[in-house]
Amino acid sequence: MPTEPPSRRPGSETRAEILRVALELFTARGYEGTSIRDIAEALGITKSSLYYHFAGKEAIIRALVDDRRDELDALLAWIDEQPPGPDLLRRTALRWVDATSPQRIRGMRFAHANRPMMQKLADEGGDIRTWFDEVVARLVPADAPRTETLRARMAFDTVSAALFAALGTDATEAEVLQAARAATIALTEPR
Amino acid sequence: MPTEPPSRRPGSETRAEILRVALELFTARGYEGTSIRDIAEALGITKSSLYYHFAGKEAIIRALVDDRRDELDALLAWIDEQPPGPDLLRRTALRWVDATSPQRIRGMRFAHANRPMMQKLADEGGDIRTWFDEVVARLVPADAPRTETLRARMAFDTVSAALFAALGTDATEAEVLQAARAATIALTEPR
DNA sequence: GTCTATAGGTTGATAGAC
């Protein structure tokens, strides 16, 4: 690993706390709906202290998404080790879905609640969605019809889709993941 | 049709214009990221004029989602006319997906960009997502495992999921709809 | 590292003339 994850820099426990609370509030109320003051008060500190740890509001969100990058890099490395074959798409998608951590789910809910901001980050090239293009590019032939590429993307996005479908219901996260897994299988059915 | 659509009340052309621009801006920048001033300036009027047509910012978003309700009611009525059978879920979901209008897509993008607000509306009982519970309840047995209910919901949400998967790509709406249709078929495969 | 105080700007909303 070449660079050190910013959220784990040693001797900065407060920083991690800030990120934890910010993720929670940004998810519940959205980025624009959450003020720096809200975050500070939830932590029992003042805004100014928060500015000591982060250059600004946007720096917080940036640290939040950067944290999710490593997983993607690991997946890409794993793909490159695999023998090519017709089932590689399904195997990779299932590997991704099955490895869904609670933290990743939190990240998804965060992304859901802040799509305009995620779009802005995407336009600057620094978001997970863009990085995912690489994954799909290695699994679907470049000359495949675009609907096939979309379907492959959807096969990776089933957890996100299932979370969305489960909104307002009392489904547990385990049930959501199970439904997502079934959907990934359905979407990678060879035709 | 029992009640008159609020957006078509006669003699209120400006009102429709406001809704059109608000939908566009709320989708691009989000509800909190769009000020009343932004909407007014895009229309070439002042904030005060806008307040003549709508009681406030939230009244605008409420009018926006109310517009989408009729379609759901029509689908429910259609379901009640159908003979029950094992293929009713797929037929209904495909009917819904195939009837996707450009306006509905705009509505979905809007919902994507404003999930905290949609959640707030849902908590008050006035959102499309809640109304959809009725649809699924008529198509999936009440004692079915919850993952099956989730999968049924996902079968209806494929356009939304495909739109999400297509973010950042140059896929056309036709291609998105085609991918969504394929996904709906895959997700309603009898097992 | 954390605080108080405050600058400098935007927000949603209202009053009242025309």
Place this chain on the structure above:
DNA sequence: GTCTATCAACCTATAGAC
């Protein structure tokens, strides 16, 4: 129906003491 003028409340961010 549309305007100008204005408000209190809120925001991000900074300066400087401790």
